[in-house]
Amino acid sequence: MVTREGSIRPRVTDWRLTVESRAARARTDLGALGPADPGDPEGAQWRRAAAESLDIVDAVLNRFDRWWRSAASWWSGWHIERAWRALHEAEISIIAAGGDLSGRLPGLRARVAAYLPEDDLRRQALEELSPGEFPLATVRVVVVDAVRAAFDNSDGAHAAARALRNKLVVASIVLLLFNVAIGVVGSLRAGLVPLCVHPPSMLSTCPGGLRPSPGDVWLVQLLGAFGAIIATVISLLRRRPSLAPYVLIGYQALIKALLGAALSVVGVLALAAGVTEGLIGISTQPALQLWAVLLGYSQQIGTRLLDNYADHVMEQARPMPETEAPR
Incomplete structure (x- = not known):
């Protein structure tokens, strides 16, 4: 898609769709406020602030970066979090610009209660407001403080999700390097990583046959990853969809597969070392491969x-x- 500036618009993602739809509704709500009240100059200022914040949202959504900048933006998450923070500021400004704040108190209280604890003074002040008891300026200050605090908590959670995602990425890279290193070592010299079990008075059993082979480590890792994937599929069936700006399921699944491959090698090494002798008896190749899957x-x-x-x-x-839309 080409924007008015002639640049290519970034591909559409879930978070962009959510922000775009909310920004479009915010513009509709801003237009529904009607002409500014000459007797309420503060309301006019809030309208301008809402329009400026929505312009920032549009600028972030329509921004196009080269791949090297896109990678840095993906890691830092600045474009996602800036868009959400600007959208939140726009929604706060629209709330403050409306004249009928008292009529919207029930809905605002419910939303603030989801993000602020009961002992938060801003939440308590919002809950203690009575329609018509205080002038509009006082009600506006209390509402803006409470809603902004709730939005700040939400935005802070976005940063926490991004930090966890980055940690999962680093952990995945470390596990991948470990698995590849072990696999390469096993390929260069068969038997250097001993994965063969030696049952009493029976021939030795290896993952790939009766003798050590260069592919034993890779086979065990593959079987361990397969077992981890089975566990991942089962856990995914219990998950519910999320509209959060960061998606962690894919990175969690990658961690599980790589960790399953590593644990499978470690577990088969323990079996080959006789650690479980007397508890687990393995005499056939299929039994050893099955244990590799179970260990994964x-x-x-x-x-x-x-x-x-x-x-x-x-x-x-x-x-x-x-x-809610202004009334």
Whole structure:
């Protein structure tokens, strides 16, 4: 898509669709306010602030960067978070520009309650407001402070989700390098990474046959990754969709697959070393390969804590509900 400036517009993503739709509704709400009240100069200022914030949103959405800048933007997340912060400021300004703040208090209280704790003084002040008890200027200050604090918490959660995503990326790179290094070592010299079990009074059993082979480590890693993928698919079926600006599911799945491959090698090494002698008897190649799959699946025990933490971060990073249209 080509913009008016002649540059190529960035590809559409989920967060862009969400921001675009909310920005379009915000412009509609701003237009629905009608002409400014000459007796309310502060309201006119809030209208201008809303328009300026929406212009920032449009500038971010229509920005086009070369791939090297896009990579830096992806890592820092500045374009996502700047767009959301500008959109939030626009929505706050539209709320403040409306004259009927008292009529919107129930909806605003519900939205603020989702992001601020009960002991927050700004939330308490908003909940204690009574329609008609205070002048518009006082009500406007209380409403803006409470809603802005709620939006700030939401924006802070976006940064936390980005930080977790970056940590998952770094951890994935480390695990990938480890798995590749172990695989290369096993390929250069078969048996250097001993993965063959030696049952009593029976022939030795290796992942690829009766003798060590250069592909044993790769085979065990592949089977371990397969077991991890099975666990990942099962966990994905329990997930609910999220509209958060950052998506962590793919990075979590990558961590699981790579960790499953690594744990499978470590586990088969333990079996070959006789650590489980007397508890687990392996006498055939299929049995050894099956254990490689099960060991890869077992990564789910360790990554469950990561899943729970990621779910908590994504729950906090979900977009704050849209404000109601001015009445």
